[in-house]
Amino acid sequence: MKAYKWLLPAALLLVIAGSVVLYVDRQAQRAAAGPEEPPLLLPEGLxxxxxxxxxxxxxxxxxxxxxxxxxxxxxxxxxxxxxxNVHFQLVPFESMGEERKLALATGSYPDGFYAARLTAAELMKYGKDGVFFRLNDWIPRYAPNFHKLLERYPELRQSLTMPDGGIYSIPSFYDPEFLSMLIGTPLWLNGAWLEALKLPEPQTTGELYAYLKAVKERDPNGNGVADEIPFGSLGISMFVHQLKGAWGLGNRGLAHPLVDVDESTGQLRFIPVDPKYKEVLEYVHTLYAEGLIEKDIFTIGSSEFYTKGAHNLYGAMVTPSPYTQMKQPGYIGAPALQGPHSDRLYSHVKAPLVHIGAFAITNKNKYPEATLRWIDYFFGDEGSKLFYMGVKGVSYEEAPDGSLRYTERILNHKDGLTIEQALTPYVTWLGGSYPGFVRLPMFQGSESYPASIEAARKVKPYAVKEIWPPFPYSPGSLGTEIASYASQMQAKFVTGEVPFSDWDKYVGSMRMIGLDKYMTMYEQAYGAYLTSKRGE
Structure with missing residues (x-):
């Protein structure tokens, strides 16, 4: 036993000595290799x-x-x-749908989709297939600003969650209290011309017609030339959306432009075949036929429209802001118009969730967690300032009370540029569809200007009370065909290319395309929305 008592400490000494030699050797190797590199993804902040x-x-x-x-x-x-360092492959919104579909179908997509208007159908399909990263478990850890938004607005989480339970995108979300932003493009009236014509603000569709007719016939700009354009916009559908509430249509908001609820029956209603919608188009057709709507409204480009607006040629228009886009301060927002059956609904209100697929991260991205943190920054205060205002001291100033203001180089550009034109070297939110949380006071776009706030105040008592968010479902090619046919026929009825005596034939064609099946799908999506809303 005495021998073992001596051998045990000796063995331990050998082990300890070997460990010391190994430790010293490792330390020497580390010293030779230099300091350890920090982990690629840093724990927080910038x-x-x-x-x-x-x-x-x-x-x-x-x-x-x-x-x-x-x-x-x-x-x-x-x-x-x-x-x-992000490189943005820019595609005009007009071409984005085809470009996006091609990229996804061929597998030639990049690290992410930014302001690419991904649809719920695409998020469902390519999220399930693993093309888009599932963000559910990552959001609490890597997107704390966006996580707070989901906690504050449970309906936002509900709308972003696909049928398989996954969240695959970061949206464009507007503050629900920011009504002028939800309206976006009011119907504007030329206030100076109303005064020149000695007319009050129109309160009904009949009075709007009388005002536009007076603009055409009574030379409100006083130059002796019939150069006034009673109404103009980038396309006719913007005007139709402004008017249909005067017939009680669109009572669930703009996220569902084709479907609402028939309040008399409580059933879903397909707006483009409703008799009241026919009356809306008959009204617009009358304006067009009498020259009260710009003749080229179906083809006019934004540059031409803004140029005419800058020359103060429009009596009325639908656009975000005549002031910020055309340097025209004399326009006022129109009231909610009352229609021929005493309806007075202001239905031109977007859902706060404006673009469900504003941003998504693909499986080609080697840094998905970092990319989620990258986008989350813009949902916080400092990131919002950078995104909407630009760089402090260059494009904006911050007063001691925390209020924000664009600098003089933006507000009064030396070359006479509009505010939006002057902002283009500094920010990229112009034109919308970006991922982010739009709120005051961070956002200082046209919707935050006094005229826009006042326009929203006027219509607020009549604004849609129950706004549906987008439903996460896919009507597929049938939905595309239905919407396309409705749009085509809208233009043909307005111009008179198709007479209203063919209305029943148009409705029959819509049913042949598959309207009944489309509405069945819509009813199922609506039912799923109600179930989710009740938390079942």
Whole structure:
């Protein structure tokens, strides 16, 4: 036993000595290799990554935003702050649908989709297939700002959750209390011309007709030339959406432009075949036939429209802001109009969830968690300032009370640019569809200006009370065909290419396309929405 008592400590000494030699050797190796690199994904704050990386996003672009986002000050500043250099492959919104579908179908998609207007159907299909990352478990950890929004607005989480339980996108979401933003494009009236014509603000569709007729016939600009255009906009559907509430249509908001509820029966109603919708189109046709609507309204481009507006040629228009887009301060928002059957509903109100698929991360992205943090920054206060206002001291100023204001180089540009034109080197939110949370006071776009706030105040008592969010379902090609046919026939009835005596034939054609099946699908989606809303 005595021998064992001596051998045990000796064995331990050998082990300890070997460990010391191994430790010293490892320390020497580390010293030779230099200091350890920090982990790539940093735990919080900025920068997000410990070394620079490159990413590419397929990105929707409006006509009013810059043509090379890599050079926009907002993104240059953010790339330097995050170590994440994003290259934006810009595609005009008019072409984005086809470009997006092609990229997904062929597998040639990039690291992410930004302002690409992904549909619920695409999120469902490609989320389930693993093309888009499922964000449910990541949001609490990597997107704390967006997570707070989901906690504050449970209906937002409900709408983003696909039927398989997955959340695959970050949306464009408007503050539900920001009514002027939910309206977006009011019906504006030329206030100076109303005064010149000695007419009150029109309160009914009949009075609107009388005002537009007076603009055409009575030379309100006083130049002795019949150059006035009674009404103009980028397309006729914007005007129809403004008017249909005067016939009680669109009572669940703009997220569902084709379907609402018939209050007399409590059943879903397909608006484009309703007799009241026919009356809306007959009214618009009368205006068009009498020259009270711009003749080229179906083909006019944004540049031509803004140029005419800047020359003060319109008596009325539907646009975000004559002031910020055309430097015309004399326009006032129209009241909610009363229709021929005493309906007075203001239905031109978007759902707060405006674009369900504003942003998504693909399985080609090597840094998905970092990318989620990258987008989440813009849902917080500092990120919102950068996104909507640009760089402090360059494009905006902050007063001691915390209020924000664009700098003089934006508000009074030396070359006479409009506010939106002056903003293009600094920010990219112009034209919409971006992922983010739009709220005051961070957002200082046209919807935050006094005229827009006042326009919203006027119509608020008549605004839609129950606004449906988008339903996460897919009517597929049938839905596309139905919507396309409704749009085509809307234009043909307005121009007179198809007479209203063919209305029943049009309704029959809609049923032949598959209207009954479409409405069955809609009823199922509505039922699922109600069930989810009740928390069942």
């Amino acid at each position: 920068p997000i990554l410990s070394k620079p990386v490159e990413l590419t996003f397929l990105t929707g672009k409006s006509a009013t935003s810059g043509s090379n986002w890599d050079e926009i000050l907002q993104w240059k500043q953010y790339a330097a702050a995050t170590n994440m």
